[in-house]
Amino acid sequence: MKYFCTEMYLSSVLEFVDLSTLDRRLMETNTIVHEFIGTVSGWCRERFIKVDSDEKGRLWHVLYCVEVIDEQKRREKKLLYLSETDSMTGINNRGSGERKITEFLEKKKGGLFCLLDCDKFKKINDTYGHAVGDTVLIKLAAVLQRACRENDIVMRLGGDEFAMYLPGMPDKAQAESFFKRLFTQIDKISIPEMQGEKINVSLGASLCSDKDRATFDTLYREEDAAMYESKKIVGNHAIIYSDLPQARQTPL
Incomplete structure (x- = not known):
């Protein structure tokens, strides 16, 4: 086994x-099982x-006995990827993203x-067609x-709605620096069919510390409220929930 x-x-x-x-x-x-990666055949089950x-x-x-299960492992990995990934964009789908964020919060x-x-x-879909709309989402x-x-x-999350969770960044100054960097990159997106028309996003954000009793749903509601206010301003714009007049001043 030392060589295998x-x-x-x-x-x-x-x-x-x-x-x-x-x-x-x-x-x-009556039986015990262990899996390992072999030097010759990849994944094995002893x-x-x-x-x-x-x-x-x-x-x-x-x-x-030892059996080679490398092909099985590849199929399992592929199925896991498909179950967790948004088929159009290749990023986390809602189910896997919400689960991973919840794990961080817990x-x-x-x-x-x-x-x-x-x-x-x-309007993008209506003017340029759904194929261009899909390209916008992918980019x-x-x-x-x-x-x-x-x-x-x-x-x-679905449609044209996306979410991000950046653990270890509960600081407002860091968040604003991230927004600036993100909007600079979004501003560089160019889609020939749109004839120079820029893509703009509205962003709502919520900050939570390691001491907060935050849940995915409570933070989502805060972000949604902040994003609603952000939509009132033309161009790429972000609003943090705590800056809203109606924001709660007590811990989550």
Whole structure:
């Protein structure tokens, strides 16, 4: 096994094939399973199967086998990707994005939560056609992805509505710097069919600290209210919920 499995899995594999502990591990079950990456065939699954025991109930014979499951792992990975990804833009879909953001919030990992949509998107579809509208969404999603860090969550909620969660950024000055950088990149989007017409977005945001008892739904409602006010201003614009007159001044 020292030559058959990769270094990353060596310690767990050697622990699994340790015969001195096998009797205890198979005491209340007929089979135990472990998966690892092999040096030759990729993902493998090793298994011990109890065959029989002696008169005192101790293991007498066991079967050890290894099967290659690399193709199965690739299918599982592909299915997981398809289940979590928005098919048009390639970013998180609503289900996976909401789940990942909720995990951050449950771990008290505060940050910046943004909600945005494309201004006059229906007019773009009506004027230039749905194919151009789709291109707008794809390019906008790509800009959002580039503007964010590797561990940030970027998701399409549906239609022309997107959301982002940037953990570890609960500071207003940092948020405003991010908005500026994001809008600069959005302003560079160029779609030939739109003949120079710019894409503008309205953005609403909410900040939460590690101490806040925030949930996805409460932050979404705050962002939605902020985005509604942002739409009243022409051009790329962002409003943070705490800056609204009706914003609550008490912790979440």
